[in-house]
Amino acid sequence: MLDQIDYNGFELINNLSQTISFLNPFMKFLAGSAEYLFYAAVIIYWFTRTDKNRRMIFIALLSAAIGLGISVLLGDFFYRDRPFVAHNVFQLIPHAINASFPSDHATASFAIAMSIWLYRRKEGWAWLALATAISFSRVWVGVHYPLDVISGMVNGVLCALLINYIFSKWLPAKKLFELIFKIYDKIEQSIWKKKS
Numbered sequence: 001m002l003d004q005i006d007y008n009g010f011e012l013i014n015n016l017s018q019t020i021s022f023l024n025p026f027m028k029f030l031a032g033s034a035e036y037l038f039y040a041a042v043i044i045y046w047f048t049r050t051d052k053n054r055r056m057i058f059i060a061l062l063s064a065a066i067g068l069g070i071s072v073l074l075g076d077f078f079y080r081d082r083p084f085v086a087h088n089v090f091q092l093i094p095h096a097i098n099a100s101f102p103s104d105h106a107t108a109s110f111a112i113a114m115s116i117w118l119y120r121r122k123e124g125w126a127w128l129a130l131a132t133a134i135s136f137s138r139v140w141v142g143v144h145y146p147l148d149v150i151s152g153m154v155n156g157v158l159c160a161l162l163i164n165y166i167f168s169k170w171l172p173a174k175k176l177f178e179l180i181f182k183i184y185d186k187i188e189q190s191i192w193k194k195k196s
Helices: 002-014 021-032 035-047 051-077 104-119 121-140 146-169 171-195
Strands: none
Touching: 002 121, 002 146, 021 121, 035 051, 035 104, 035 121, 051 104, 051 146, 051 171, 104 121, 104 146, 121 146, 146 171
């Protein structure tokens, strides 16, 4: 029953690539290259060198790493073929024949976007919108089912919320957080002194 609903949702979205095909180049960009905007954000926020931004990026990267680890485990335990393996689909981008469930793109993008939202609400909404667009595009181009991206979204958001909670509320984690940043600051300052 759930599989049929998921497939019907997939078919509805994937068929849009034929009925409103002028959006295909944009969807291909979102599905294949928009993740680089998240990489750029991580670098830019980190090198603005404010304490708030660095804490945010630490939470974002740790959340994404844990979320992707969970994604690998889920993919192994609940293996699901990609839509283009199991059905005739309109596949717009090439993709390896590996586990479809859950979506790594959705997991990582939502983990980072949610982490940004927790620290910078106004900008966070834009990043969450981008994560949503990336996830939707992965169905549009034929490489994921809707349930794959929804589960990736839930995984990423929950990881970001949990990691942020642990490092902001649990005293041992807060102390570890402070220690990591003190060590990093000392290393960074020594590098800048050598360069100047």
